[in-house]
Amino acid sequence: MKLKLIVILIFLIQHNNNAEEISKGRQIAENICSVCHGVNGQANTAGNSVLVPHLTAQNEQYLIEKLKHYKDKTLEHHQMSLIADMLTLEDIKEVAKWYSSIKITVQEIE
Numbered sequence: 001m002k003l004k005l006i007v008i009l010i011f012l013i014q015h016n017n018n019a020e021e022i023s024k025g026r027q028i029a030e031n032i033c034s035v036c037h038g039v040n041g042q043a044n045t046a047g048n049s050v051l052v053p054h055l056t057a058q059n060e061q062y063l064i065e066k067l068k069h070y071k072d073k074t075l076e077h078h079q080m081s082l083i084a085d086m087l088t089l090e091d092i093k094e095v096a097k098w099y100s101s102i103k104i105t106v107q108e109i110e
């Protein structure tokens with residue numbers, strides 16, 4: 001009886017953790033990218049640049065290709081090449097999934 005209760009408790013704790021799990025891509029965005037691009041991809045002017053692009057809802061494949069190019073130095077940029085160097089291919093895919101998954105709505109201009 002006691003054992004059954006413990007098993008149920010463990011299940012509940014694990015279940016709860018899953019519900020609150022933050023995706024790896026979002027974690028990378030929070031820890032590394034947010035200073036310049038924001039967690040939600042809305043860039044601010046940090047990182048000594050007034051030219052930080054928004055990443056919100058950007059095409060996933062586009063983000064992956066750009067990050068791969070910064071990493072392999074096909075594209076060289078004093079900030080992004082350093083950042084991309086820190087990322088594994090898996091990190092790149094995860095963070096691209098996060099930024100591309102954010103939904104935006106566009107309003108008609110009247």
Ligand code: HEC
Pocket residue numbers: 028029032033034035036037046047049051052053054055063066067077079080083087095
């Ligand atoms: C120190 C500031 C800074 C940080 C931190 C940073 N970026 Fe950037 N990012 C920039 C700047 C500046 C550019 C514009 C570079 C250029 O003109 O080529 C850029 C460009 C990009 C682009 C190309 C966007 C486009 O529209 O072509 C992608 C993708 C990108 N960053 C992803 C990331 C990701 C993912 C992270 C976190 C892992 C990150 N960046 C962290 C400053 C930053």
